[in-house]
Each structure stands twice: as C-alpha cells, then as structure tokens.
Amino acid sequence: MKTVIRRMTLDDLDEVLKIEREVFPDSWSRKSFEFEVIHNKYSLPLVITLQNKVVGYSIVWKLFEEFHIANIAIHPQMQNRGLGSYFLQEILNLSMEQDYALLEVRESNQAAIHLYKKFGFLKLGIRTRYYANGENALIMKKQLKKTANNYPVRLNITQKSVEG
Secondary structure, three states, X not given: OOEEEEEOOHHHHHHHHHHHXXXXXXXXXXXXXXXXXXXXXXXXXXXXXXXOEEEEEEEEEEEOOEEEEEEEXXXXXXXXXXXXXXXXXXXXXXXOOOOEEEEEEEOOOHHHHHHHHHOOOEEEEEEOOOOOOOOOEEEEEEEOOOOOOOOOOOOOOOOOOOOO
C-alpha cells in the first residue's frame, strides 16, 4: 500500500476533522485548521495518506529554535500498525534548523506517551488543567541537535598579552 506524506490543503479538512473528532474530545475547529493551512507562516500542516485517503495529520510550528508538534493524530482504525511511528519519524526529519521538539500530551494518553518516549522525548513539566475537561498535559521535549545551550562546553582559553 502506498503511503504519502504531504502538505495539508483545504480539500483535506473534511477528512482531517473526522479524525480530529474521533481522536480528541477537545477537537480543533475547522477555522483553526484553515488558519494553519492558509495564514500561519510558522505552521507546517501535513497529512499522511494511504491509497490516497487521509489517515492522519499533524500541525507543527517552526518557532525559531523550537519545533512544536501542536497536533498529531492517526485515524483510530489505522492505529497500532506502525503508521504513527513512521509519521512521527518523518515529521522529526523535517526539523533541520530547530534545536528541540516540544509537545503537550494528555496524562491519560499512555499510548502516545510511550511512543514519544520511544523517540527520545522526555517529560519537561506539567501544564495543570490544560484541557477543557480539566486534565493535565505533560510537556515533553526531545533534543534535536547539540547546542551550547544544552551541552557543557569546554573552552581552551590561552592568555595572550596585548600591547596597546
């Protein structure tokens, strides 16, 4: 079966919204997705298709050094087949300039937490009562590249005399 990852278009939104409503109790609105597809210059809206049918999607924000996975989902009937792992890996491969990836996930979503840990995401903190139903979100972070801000830097400083 042919799997394709491509940029989301307005024509995809009916299928994306069906998945969104099945997967998330606090689903994004059509207007939110339209904004990401049309207006948000920091957004990378993607879909994953199988045999030309949308089976998943993601919204990623490239915010300077941050690669923020704002929304990602696979259709419930297509879960547990490796598509989520494949899609997440391909999404992370698009983070060329960013230093780290960040996301929020429901504390109760153990399957997603397990997947993110498998990819090297670590728990950074908690957003208390983040979701409409009052559930907390775990903030998870994955270091994407080594930077001076994230790793100890050893400097070899030699003293030179300066004549002035």
